[in-house]
Structures are given as C-alpha cells and as structure tokens.
Amino acid sequence: MTSTSFMRTLRRCLSAAMLLVAAAVAQAQGLPSWNDGAAKQAILKFVADVTTPGAPTFVPPAERIAVFDNDGTLWIEQPIYVQFAFALDRVKALAPKHPEWKTTPPFDAILKGDMKAFAASGEKGLMQVMAATHAGMTTEQFADTVAQWLAKARHPRFQRPYEELVYQPMLELLAYLREHGFKTFIVSGGGVEFMRVFTEKVYGIPPEQVVGSTGQLAFKMGSDGKPVLLKLAQIDLVDDHAGKPVGIQRFIGRRPILAFGNSDGDQQMLEWTAAGAGPRFMGLVHHTDAEREYAYDRASHIGRLDKALDEAKARGWTVVDMKQDWNKVFPIDK
Amino acid sequence: MTSTSFMRTLRRCLSAAMLLVAAAVAQAQGLPSWNDGAAKQAILKFVADVTTPGAPTFVPPAERIAVFDNDGTLWIEQPIYVQFAFALDRVKALAPKHPEWKTTPPFDAILKGDMKAFAASGEKGLMQVMAATHAGMTTEQFADTVAQWLAKARHPRFQRPYEELVYQPMLELLAYLREHGFKTFIVSGGGVEFMRVFTEKVYGIPPEQVVGSTGQLAFKMGSDGKPVLLKLAQIDLVDDHAGKPVGIQRFIGRRPILAFGNSDGDQQMLEWTAAGAGPRFMGLVHHTDAEREYAYDRASHIGRLDKALDEAKARGWTVVDMKQDWNKVFPIDK
Numbered sequence: 001m002t003s004t005s006f007m008r009t010l011r012r013c014l015s016a017a018m019l020l021v022a023a024a025v026a027q028a029q030g031l032p033s034w035n036d037g038a039a040k041q042a043i044l045k046f047v048a049d050v051t052t053p054g055a056p057t058f059v060p061p062a063e064r065i066a067v068f069d070n071d072g073t074l075w076i077e078q079p080i081y082v083q084f085a086f087a088l089d090r091v092k093a094l095a096p097k098h099p100e101w102k103t104t105p106p107f108d109a110i111l112k113g114d115m116k117a118f119a120a121s122g123e124k125g126l127m128q129v130m131a132a133t134h135a136g137m138t139t140e141q142f143a144d145t146v147a148q149w150l151a152k153a154r155h156p157r158f159q160r161p162y163e164e165l166v167y168q169p170m171l172e173l174l175a176y177l178r179e180h181g182f183k184t185f186i187v188s189g190g191g192v193e194f195m196r197v198f199t200e201k202v203y204g205i206p207p208e209q210v211v212g213s214t215g216q217l218a219f220k221m222g223s224d225g226k227p228v229l230l231k232l233a234q235i236d237l238v239d240d241h242a243g244k245p246v247g248i249q250r251f252i253g254r255r256p257i258l259a260f261g262n263s264d265g266d267q268q269m270l271e272w273t274a275a276g277a278g279p280r281f282m283g284l285v286h287h288t289d290a291e292r293e294y295a296y297d298r299a300s301h302i303g304r305l306d307k308a309l310d311e312a313k314a315r316g317w318t319v320v321d322m323k324q325d326w327n328k329v330f331p332i333d334k
Numbered sequence: 335m336t337s338t339s340f341m342r343t344l345r346r347c348l349s350a351a352m353l354l355v356a357a358a359v360a361q362a363q364g365l366p367s368w369n370d371g372a373a374k375q376a377i378l379k380f381v382a383d384v385t386t387p388g389a390p391t392f393v394p395p396a397e398r399i400a401v402f403d404n405d406g407t408l409w410i411e412q413p414i415y416v417q418f419a420f421a422l423d424r425v426k427a428l429a430p431k432h433p434e435w436k437t438t439p440p441f442d443a444i445l446k447g448d449m450k451a452f453a454a455s456g457e458k459g460l461m462q463v464m465a466a467t468h469a470g471m472t473t474e475q476f477a478d479t480v481a482q483w484l485a486k487a488r489h490p491r492f493q494r495p496y497e498e499l500v501y502q503p504m505l506e507l508l509a510y511l512r513e514h515g516f517k518t519f520i521v522s523g524g525g526v527e528f529m530r531v532f533t534e535k536v537y538g539i540p541p542e543q544v545v546g547s548t549g550q551l552a553f554k555m556g557s558d559g560k561p562v563l564l565k566l567a568q569i570d571l572v573d574d575h576a577g578k579p580v581g582i583q584r585f586i587g588r589r590p591i592l593a594f595g596n597s598d599g600d601q602q603m604l605e606w607t608a609a610g611a612g613p614r615f616m617g618l619v620h621h622t623d624a625e626r627e628y629a630y631d632r633a634s635h636i637g638r639l640d641k642a643l644d645e646a647k648a649r650g651w652t653v654v655d656m657k658q659d660w661n662k663v664f665p666i667d668k
Contacts, residue, residue, distance in 0.1 A: 062540055139583055183542070196587045206396055207587030208517070209542075214584055219576035219602055226609040227602065229583050236570075236584075242553035249473055249563050250548055250570075251585060253530045253541030268553055268561065275560040 031176055033169040033328040039283070039320045043173065046281040050257065051180050057279045061181035065254050067211075067269065068174070069261040070188035070195060072303040073285050074203060076155065076165040078294040081302060083194050085162075086149050090133035098132075107132070131233035135215065138228040139193060146197040160332065163202050167285070168333070169326045170260075174203055177258070185256075187211045187247055189240035189265055193231065211251040213239045244269035257281065267308040270317065282317040284308060289323040292333065365510055367503040367662040373617070373654045377507065380615040384591065385514050391613045395515035399588050401545075401603065402508070403595040404522035404529060406637040407619050408537060410489065410499040412628040415636065417528050419496075420483050424467035432466075441466070465567035469549065472562040473527060480531040494666065497536050501619070502667070503660045504594075508537055516592070521545045521581055523574035523599055527565065545585040547573045578603035591615065601642040604651065616651035618642060623657040626667065 034040040049057040050064065071077035080088075091101070091110045101107035106125030109117035118125060134142070155165055174184050186205055188195060192212035199205040216232040239247040245268050248256065259266070259273035262285040270282040286305065287296050298306040312319050322329065368374040383391040384398060405411035414422075425435070425444045435441035440459030443451035452459060468476070489499055508518050518539055520529060526546035533539045550566040573581040579602050582590065593600070593607035596619040604616040620639065621630050632640040646653050656663065 062534070065542075185542075192584070192587065200396070208399075208519075208585070210587060217580045217583055219579045219606070221605075227579065227605050229579060229606075245553045245561065245563060246551045249551055250526070251542070253526065253544060271555075271561050272553070272563075 031169065031172045033172055033326055035325055035327050037325050039318050039325045042281070042318045043176075043283075046258070046279060047177070047180050049279050059257055059278060063254065063257065064177075064180070064182040065185065065252060065256040066177050066182045066258040067185045067187040067248060067252075067256040067260070067273070068170070069263070069266050069269070070186050070190050070199075070212075072262040072287065073260055073266070074166055074170050074174075074186070075162065076158075076293065077303050078287075078296065079156065079302075081190070082162045083190050085153065086146065086194070087129050087133045089149060089153065090145070091129060094132070134191065134193075135231045135233040138230055139217065140228070142193055142231055143197050146194055150198060158330075160330075163198055164332055165330055166202055167326070168328045168331045170285075171203065171331070173260075174205070178204070182258070183209065185209045185211060185252060187239065187244055187259075187269060189213055189238065189243075191215070192239075211239060211247045213237060213243075240265045242268045245272035248272065259283070260285070261308070262287065263303040263305050264308045265303075267311060270308065271311075274315065274317075282312070282315075283320060284312050284317060285320045286322060288321050289326075289329065291323075292329045293322060295323075365503065365506045367506055367660055369659055369661050371659055373652050373659045376615070376652045377510075377617075380592070380613060381511070381514050383613050393591055393612060397588065397591065398511075398514070398516040399519065399586060399590040400511050400516045400592040401519045401521040401582060401586075401590040401594070401607070402504070403597070403600050403603070404520050404524050404533075404546075406596040406621065407594055407600070408500055408504050408508075408520070409496065410492075410627065411637050412621075412630065413490065413636075415524070416496045417524050419487065420480065420528070421463050421467045423483060423487065424479070425463060428466070468525065468527075469565045469567040472564055473551065474562070476527055476565055477531050480528055484532060492664075494664075497532055498666055499664055500536055501660070502662045502665045504619075505537065505665070507594075508539070511592070512538070517543065519543045519545060519586060519590075521573065521578055521593075521603060523547055523572065523577075525549070526573075545573060545581045547571060547577075574599040576602045579606035582606065593617070594619070595642070596621065597637040597639050598642045599637075601645060604642065604645075608649065608651075616646070616649075617654060618646050618651060619654045620656060622655050623660075623663065625657075626663045627656060629657075 030044065031040060049055065050059040052058055068074055071081050088110055091107055095101055095111055101111060106118050106121035106128060109121065150161065150163060153162060154160060155162055158165060177184055184205055186195060186199060190212050192210055192214050195212050196207040196210050199210050200207065214236040216234040216236050218230045218232055220228055220230055222228050237243055237247060244266065248269065255276045256273045257276065257279065258281040259270050260283040261269060274280050274282050284305065287294050289295060296303060297309060298304065364378065365374060383389065384393040386392055402408055405415055422444055425441055429435055429445055435445060440452050440455035440462060443455065484495065484497060487496060488494060489496060492499060511518055520533060520539055520543065522529060524546050526544055526548050529546050530541040530544050533544050534541065548570040550568040550570050552564045552566055554562055554564055556562050571577060571581060578600065582603065589610045590607045591610065591613065592615040593604050594617040595603060608614050608616050618639065621628050623629060630637060631643060632638065
C-alpha cells in the first residue's frame with residue numbers, strides 16, 4: 001500500500017468515525033419508538049448478553065441469527081393479507097382475458113365482490129386463485145407485476161401504499177440487531193417471490209435472507225436463447241406452522257437465537273428457537289391497538305394468536321402489547 | 335459518543351489501516367497459486383470491472399453474488415463423490431443392526447465390496463442406500479455422524495482427510511472475491527445437510543450460503559418437550575443440471591454475476607448466470623492433471639464435462655486448465 005492510499009484509508013476511517021458519532025447518538029436513544037417497559041428491557045438485556053465479549057452468554061456474530069415473521073409482525077395483515085389483496089386485484093386485472101371466469105367459481109365471486117361466496121370456496125378456491133395469479137409466468141415477469149401493483153395499491157383503511165404500513169418499532173429493532181452483528185432473516189408464510197420484491201428496500205433484508213412459501217419452478221430455454229424460470233402452480237413448501245422450522249433448517253441451516261412472530265403460525269418457529277442452548281429471545285407482537293392499527297387475537301381468522309399466546313405466557317416469552325409498548329406504529333405516525 | 339470512545343474508534347481505525355497494508359501486500363501477490371495466463375487474467379479483469387466505482391461495469395456490493403459448485407470445483411470428486419464414500423461407509427457401519435442386508439440388494443453388493451453389482455442396481459439402488467444412510471435420524475444426529483466420519487475417513491489414493499483435498503487456487507479465489515465485496519455461495523448437487531458440516535470451516539462459507547440437494551424434513555416434538563427435525567427419505571430438490579438455477583432462485587433470489595463449475599451438471603447454472611445484464615464471469619475447472627490430481631472430462635461417469643465444455647468454448651467462458659493454470663492443487667502441496 002502506498003503512503004497515498006494509506007492516507008486515503010485514514011481519511012475514510014475518520015469519516016467513518018464521524019458517522020459512528022452520529023450512529024452512537026441515534027443508539028443512545030435506544031429504540032425510540034419503544035416505550036420503556038418489560039418488552040424493551042428484555043430486548044436490550046438480550047442483546048447486551050449475547051454481545052458482551054467474555055460473558056458466559058456471549059454468542060459469536062456468525063451465530064447471531066434473528067428470524068422475523070412478516071405479515072402482522074413487520075407489516076400490516078388486516079383486513080386481509082397484503083398478498084391476498086394482490087391476488088384479488090390480479091384476478092380483476094386478468095378477467096378480460098378470461099371471459100369464462102364470469103361464470104366459473106371461485107372467480108365469479110371475486111369479480112362480483114362477493115367475498116362470502118369466495119370464502120365458501122375454501123382452500124380449493126384459494127389455491128385456484130393463487131395458481132391463476134402466481135403461476136404461468138417467468139419469475140421476472142411476476143416480480144415486475146408485484147412491483148407495479150405495490151406502487152399503485154392502497155390499503156383500504158389507511159389509504160397508504162402497503163410499503164408505508166410497516167411497523168416503525170420493528171424497523172428500529174431490525175436495525176438495532178444488525179448494528180449488533182445480527183443477521184436478520186424473514187421467515188414468513190408469504191410467498192418468497194412476492195416478498196423479495198420489497199424486503200430489501202423496506203426492511204434492509206436482501207433477497208437471500210428471505211425464507212417463505214415456495215412454488216415449483218421450471219428452467220426453460222427461451223426462444224431468444226436466454227433461459228427463463230417459469231413459476232408453476234405446484235406448491236413446494238408452505239412456510240407456516242411446522243413448515244417454519246423446516247424452512248429455517250432448509251434455507252438457513254442454523255438455529256436462530258432470536259425469533260419474532262405474532263400468530264399461532266409462528267409457534268413452532270419460536271419453539272424451535274427456544275430449544276437451542278444458550279441465551280434465546282422469543283417475541284410475539286400482540287395486536288391490541290384498534291385505534292392506531294387493529295386489535296385481534298384468539299378469534300381472528302387472520303393472524304390468530306391463541307395457542308402461541310398461552311405458550312408465551314407459560315414460558316415467559318416476550319409479548320409486545322402494541323398499544324402499551326409502542327409510542328409509534330407506522331413511520332408516518334406523528 | 336464521548337471523546338474517549340471517539341479516540342478508541344480512531345485507534346481501531348488505525349489498526350484497521352495497518353491490517354489493510356498487510357492485506358494489500360497479500361493482494362499484490364494476486365492469486366499466488368494461479369499461474370499467469372488467460373484464466374487468471376480473466377478473473378482479475380472481471381473483479382476490477384465490477385468493483386471500480388464510476389465504471390459503466392460497476393456492480394453494487396449487494397449484487398456481487400458468486401456461486402460455486404462443490405464436487406470437482408472446490409474439492410476432489412474422484413474416484414467417487416465424497417458423500418457417496420460416506421454413504422458406503424455408513425452402510426458398513428450400520429450393517430450389524432441390519433442382518434437382512436447380507437442378502438438384500440443393493441446392500442449385499444456393498445458389504446461384499448462388489449461395486450459392479452452395486453452399479454447394476456442403478457438409480458433405484460442408489461436411492462435405497464441414500465434413504466438408509468441419510469434419513470431416519472434428526473438433523474443434529476446426521477450432522478454429528480458426518481463430522482465424526484470426516485474426522486476419520488481418508489481418501490483412498492492420497493490417504494488424507496477429505497477436508498484437506500480442497501483446491502488451494504479456489505480457496506484463494508473465494509477469499510479474493512470476498513475481499514472485493516462478493517458474497518460467496520455454494521450451489522451443489524451434494525446434500526445440503528452434508529455440506530454444511532464443513533463449508534464454514536473449510537471454505538469460510540456459512541451454512542446459510544450453502545445451496546444443495548434437499549430432502550423432506552418433519553418437525554416433531556420430542557419426548558423431552560424439545561422439538562426435533564427428522565430427515566425423511568423423500569427428495570425435495572435435486573440441485574443439479576436444471577435444478578441449479580431453480581436452487582439459486584429459490585434460495586438466493588438474485589441472479590449471480592459469477593459462476594464456477596466443472597461438469598455438465600453446472601451447464602444450466604452457467605447459462606442462467608450468463609443471461610443477466612452487465613458483466614458476467616462463467617468458469618469451468620477442467621481436470622487435466624493426472625499426476626497431481628485426476629484427468630477426466632467427456633468420458634467420465636463422475637463429473638462428466640462434455641456439453642458444457644463445448645458451450646464454454648463456443649461462448650468464450652473461462653476454462654481453467656488445472657495442469658497449466660494452477661501451480662499448486664491442494665494446500666498440502668509444496
């Protein structure tokens with residue numbers, strides 16, 4: 001290294017030190033959207049425990065794997081899952097090319113806006129809609145469609161793009177963990193090809209750290225001599241309930257030391273995380289705030305939190321009371 | 335940030351600058367086990383192209399995804415795949431618990447050392463052996479078994495542990511790419527649960543960056559109240575040939591800009607990599623060195639390199655001639 005490049009490195013380091021000053025100021029405020037309380041204290045204690053060199057609770061950075069559910073944990077999932085809102089809009093957008101849908105269940109119900117009739121079509125109806133809207137195109141075409149939809153779609157109550165309806169306290173937690181050497185992953189029942197369109201921009205989580213439900217793909221040589229991957233209708237992994245630990249093992253191959261969810265679909269992921277040796281953090285977001293967001297748990301069809309809530313209480317897992325623990329819900333909130 | 339911690343940061347930066355001096359010296363030597371030639375020059379040019387800020391060929395670090403086949407690209411695959419050697423040894427180790435194997439094909443052939451008879455059992459026989467040795471235990475039990483085997487097993491010709499029979503020039507290339515902001519992945523036909531036991535120690539590639547063939551897993555609550563993941567015999571993904579781009583999309587979700595393989599099983603991975611926009615690097619290790627390692631290509635049953643070699647020549651991909659391009663094969667070589 002020449003003395004010139006040495007000085008350049010030194011200057012860069014000084015700039016980096018200045019940035020660290022700024023970061024330290026931000027950090028001194030801790031997790032600003034979290035009220036002081038048991039949940040915030042549990043997070044701070046856990047991070048201190050695993051990052052203090054020499055402590056018996058220290059965990060090397062490579063093993064600081066943190067996994068987060070997406071729907072209802074990082075962003076809004078009411079009144080319907082965002083990906084399902086996308087699927088319904090796609091059915092409407094594709095309807096002109098499928099005149100037969102006007103008289104074919106479950107598409108006819110969606111086109112008439114009769115959600116009760118659609119609900120009556122059950123899982124079979126849902127699978128037909130997913131196949132019609134999530135398969136039969138290349139992975140790149142699908143990603144483009146999702147990106148275009150996200151740019152235009154608005155949440156029915158908040159009239160905001162879905163990407164703005166993420167939880168500010170969880171964004172802070174993701175950043176806080178990464179500052180402390182954690183690698184943050186999403187482990188969600190949502191489709192992996194759907195989520196990867198926005199996770200890097202919105203959460204700072206790159207595509208390769210997104211675990212989700214997956215469908216079969218077929219490699220085909222295009223007519224222009226360029227290969228494509230076609231999305232098929234067959235499901236490969238439903239990354240929910242017991243599928244979450246399976247997804248973690250298959251994609252990450254290392255047991256997390258921190259897991260955050262919000263529903264019974266996250267129970268096995270939290271159990272799998274809890275069963276490892278050494279310090280562990282298991283957290284659940286409890287939606288208790290009908291005014292700023294929604295209030296739902298044991299009786300909800302979407303994001304039902306019942307058995308996992310009982311287990312959390314019995315085992316001392318951290319339950320975040322949205323109303324009490326968060327002084328801000330969305331980044332746009334004052 | 336206090337002035338004390340500012341000074342601490344500054345001191346750390348100065349140490350970091352010193353380390354950079356050392357790294358620069360090492361780097362000035364380039365890739366020491368690579369002889370000067372077209373292959374080495376192509377690597378150096380590609381890395382310079384994608385890392386030069388402001389250049390039209392510049393690629394942001396987040397998109398510097400590099401994928402490597404394992405068997406025959408990073409470590410030895412002759413005279414049989416290492417994982418297959420493991421499976422054969424496991425059949426012998428488990429035989430006392432399976433007295434029926436003495437008279438049951440294909441196990442009887444393996445126990446008698448009659449590899450011709452075993453080969454005659456074809457893919458069905460291979461699947462039976464894989465099911466008997468790779469399924470029916472927890473993921474942790476399997477990983478322990480692999481680790482114990484790797485510690486004791488020796489390569490039949492070199493009489494060395496397999497973990498020492500990795501290619502020194504490729505270790506240097508992995509490190510060189512990571513120094514330049516690349517994220518290095520393995521994308522191999524080998525089993526993901528097998529490879530993850532050693533990839534971090536041997537290649538510096540963590541479990542979450544290993545893509546491989548996967549089998550089904552079942553989440554079960556253990557009798558001690560702790561959940562386990564059981565390895566099942568059903569195959570989930572064969573991460574070879576057209577399965578490689580599928581594995582890349584499913585696990586990484588981003589198209590690589592560099593891909594290295596050594597056989598026809600890597601052809602589609604290289605085609606998928608080549609089809610992206612911007613600078614690309616496609617490489618093949620050609621085993622041409624019977625003296626220091628092995629010489630094989632178009633006629634080999636293991637690691638056959640035929641169609642991919644033709645395509646590489648036609649499209650100007652980099653073909654590494656082991657004998658000509660590497661002045662050292664294994665780390666233990668003088």
